[in-house]
Amino acid sequence: MKVRQFLRDFGWCYVFIAAPVLVFLAFTLYPICSAFIMSFQKYNVLQSEWIGFDNYKHIFTDPLFGKAFINTTIFTVATVPVNVLISLGLALLIFKLGKKAQTFFKASFYLPAVASGVTISLVWFWIFDPMPEGILNQVVHLFGINNVNWLGKKDIALFSIILMTYLGGHGAGIILYLASLGGIPKTIYEAASIDAASAWSKFRNITWPLLKPTTLYMFVTGIIGSFQVFISIYLMTGGGPDHATTTIAYLIYQHAFEYFDFGLAAAESFVLAFIIVIVSVLQFKYMGSDVEY
Amino acid sequence: MRKVSGKLEINSNVHVDPQLVFKERKKPSFYIGRTLIYIILIIWALFTFFPLYWMFISSFKDANASASLQFDIIPREFTLDSYTYFFQFNEEVWRWLFNSLFISSVITLSNVLFAAMAGYAFAKLRFPGRNTIFWVLMCAIMIPGQVTLIPLYVLIINVFNMSDTYAAIILPSIVTVFNVFLMKQYLTTIPSTLIDAARIDACSEFGIFRKIILPLAKPGLAVMAIFTFVGQWNDFFWPFLVTQSNEMRTIQVGLASFKFADSTQFGPMMAGSIIASIPMIVLFFSLQKYFLQGITIGALKG
Numbered sequence: 001m002k003v004r005q006f007l008r009d010f011g012w013c014y015v016f017i018a019a020p021v022l023v024f025l026a027f028t029l030y031p032i033c034s035a036f037i038m039s040f041q042k043y044n045v046l047q048s049e050w051i052g053f054d055n056y057k058h059i060f061t062d063p064l065f066g067k068a069f070i071n072t073t074i075f076t077v078a079t080v081p082v083n084v085l086i087s088l089g090l091a092l093l094i095f096k097l098g099k100k101a102q103t104f105f106k107a108s109f110y111l112p113a114v115a116s117g118v119t120i121s122l123v124w125f126w127i128f129d130p131m132p133e134g135i136l137n138q139v140v141h142l143f144g145i146n147n148v149n150w151l152g153k154k155d156i157a158l159f160s161i162i163l164m165t166y167l168g169g170h171g172a173g174i175i176l177y178l179a180s181l182g183g184i185p186k187t188i189y190e191a192a193s194i195d196a197a198s199a200w201s202k203f204r205n206i207t208w209p210l211l212k213p214t215t216l217y218m219f220v221t222g223i224i225g226s227f228q229v230f231i232s233i234y235l236m237t238g239g240g241p242d243h244a245t246t247t248i249a250y251l252i253y254q255h256a257f258e259y260f261d262f263g264l265a266a267a268e269s270f271v272l273a274f275i276i277v278i279v280s281v282l283q284f285k286y287m288g289s290d291v292e293y
Numbered sequence: 294m295r296k297v298s299g300k301l302e303i304n305s306n307v308h309v310d311p312q313l314v315f316k317e318r319k320k321p322s323f324y325i326g327r328t329l330i331y332i333i334l335i336i337w338a339l340f341t342f343f344p345l346y347w348m349f350i351s352s353f354k355d356a357n358a359s360a361s362l363q364f365d366i367i368p369r370e371f372t373l374d375s376y377t378y379f380f381q382f383n384e385e386v387w388r389w390l391f392n393s394l395f396i397s398s399v400i401t402l403s404n405v406l407f408a409a410m411a412g413y414a415f416a417k418l419r420f421p422g423r424n425t426i427f428w429v430l431m432c433a434i435m436i437p438g439q440v441t442l443i444p445l446y447v448l449i450i451n452v453f454n455m456s457d458t459y460a461a462i463i464l465p466s467i468v469t470v471f472n473v474f475l476m477k478q479y480l481t482t483i484p485s486t487l488i489d490a491a492r493i494d495a496c497s498e499f500g501i502f503r504k505i506i507l508p509l510a511k512p513g514l515a516v517m518a519i520f521t522f523v524g525q526w527n528d529f530f531w532p533f534l535v536t537q538s539n540e541m542r543t544i545q546v547g548l549a550s551f552k553f554a555d556s557t558q559f560g561p562m563m564a565g566s567i568i569a570s571i572p573m574i575v576l577f578f579s580l581q582k583y584f585l586q587g588i589t590i591g592a593l594k595g
Contacts, residue, residue: 010421012498016414019407020430020473027445027465028433034444090337093330106585108338112345114573116527118545119566122552123348126559135347168341175585228437231529235549252439257534262443269439276437
């Protein structure tokens with residue numbers, strides 16, 4: 001009878017949370033456990049062979065994984081801090097304007113974000129057209145630079161993908177920064193003004209520290225996103241030329257769905273997850289030490 | 294300007310219209326600064342707009358010759374050839390659009406329902422294991438998609454035998470943990486007294502949810518629905534993995550397939566991109582308010 005009593009008291013509660021719990025069990029927890037086992041196997045749908053740490057050994061001796069790791073790191077280091085700074089700079093400028101102008105610029109900067117990764121990659125694929133008629137080539141031509149094979153040259157391809165992220169995609173960051181700028185009490189600035197603080201000192205001593213939680217959030221989500229960059233690589237360069245733009249996420253895709261080496265790909269995905277967790281923890285430790293939530 | 298506002302505080306008992314004080318004391322340097330800000334912002338906005346603008350004007354160029362055509366910033370010709378070409382490239386383009394619409398709608402509706410239910414339970418109901426279950430679920434947000442990807446693929450394709458079906462695309466996303474988190478955050482702010490009052494009036498638990506929670510949660514649900522819909526419409530990777538046949542593709546997957554079929558037909562490629570983006574751009578302009586509010590909900594309350 002205790003069971004019946006329990007169900008009458010709490011039954012509804014468990015019905016309410018049933019859907020996400022089932023989805024979690026079936027599509028997150030089970031796959032993680034399964035992937036963990038797979039990563040020690042030479043996986044085959046019918047008969048898998050247990051090979052111990054061979055997949056992991058392979059990863060750490062595979063020059064291609066090393067290359068993908070370096071590419072991913074370069075991409076992350078070159079994009080995330082710059083894009084956070086661009087968002088912050090634009091937000092600071094917009095914040096000085098009136099209400100209507102703020103809304104206008106928020107919308108303008110956010111609009112490109114509703115276009116899909118596929119469409120953005122395709123249009124940039126064309127902007128980077130290697131022919132002399134390519135739009136970017138025409139632009140650099142004005143500055144006396146000769147035709148550049150933006151996506152087809154080993155030393156430039158990754159840089160081109162990085163450049164693409166600088167133009168656009170700051171909408172969400174700007175809105176987040178504006179929201180937290182609006183949350184800083186005006187009186188703090190007024191007090192600083194009475195003490196004749198310079199604009200720079202106000203920024204360094206008031207704005208920047210108080211925006212730290214937002215900055216931390218942007219760094220963590222930005223790095224997680226950039227470690228998983230896939231669509232632009234897949235559609236624009238295919239990881240080439242000569243693996244110059246192969247990222248870890250793209251390598252996982254290739255090993256899993258082009259070579260069907262599920263075991264190796266699963267092991268790689270765990271290494272990727274491990275890297276992401278380490279980087280996130282380090283950020284919370286070093287940047288978040290004086291952040292209050 | 295900051296100094297002026299400091300003095301304003303001191304003078305405020307004199308009852309001078311603050312707006313007036315501000316206007317009289319504005320220095321010319323203020324206007325120069327403002328103008329500079331506007332110039333910088335507009336130039337940068339133009340930069341970020343450029344890819345979309347380029348996509349737009351290129352889609353009205355001649356389909357076959359566009360790769361070798363002169364590149365004009367201001368279009369000199371107007372033809373719908375590229376659109377015709379794109380629709381003729383594959384007879385299933387309309388089907389792709391329908392697939393995207395159908396899949397995104399189902400996923401949005403199921404997320405609204407299930408995330409609101411679970412969010413309500415986690416925010417307002419008390420039951421054994423509530424906090425533990427919630428935090429275990431939250432861990433799922435932090436796990437990169439690549440880790441679950443391969444077994445999920447095996448599960449859907451080989452175990453459930455769902456290859457090339459709507460179910461394969463929809464099932465893993467019927468409710469996301471992130472949306473549950475959003476709704477929990479949002480519903481925590483609803484006063485519990487309303488719920489208690491309804492319970493005293495012997496309203497059933499589902500009745501409370503339907504008659505009290507859902508109406509009160511509408512603004513939050515609207516934001517969540519919009520972001521889920523846009524996210525799903527723009528999703529590429531999972532539909533790309535689990536669909537094989539031409540008629541099961543979503544518009545994003547179809548568009549990508551066009552690129553691989555013919556990577557020199559830029560005019561039609563841009564026309565296809567416009568077709569894939571237009572519904573989202575229209576949605577953005579009609580529901581702008583929700584878009585601009587919504588981004589901050591998840592990030593700042595967390």
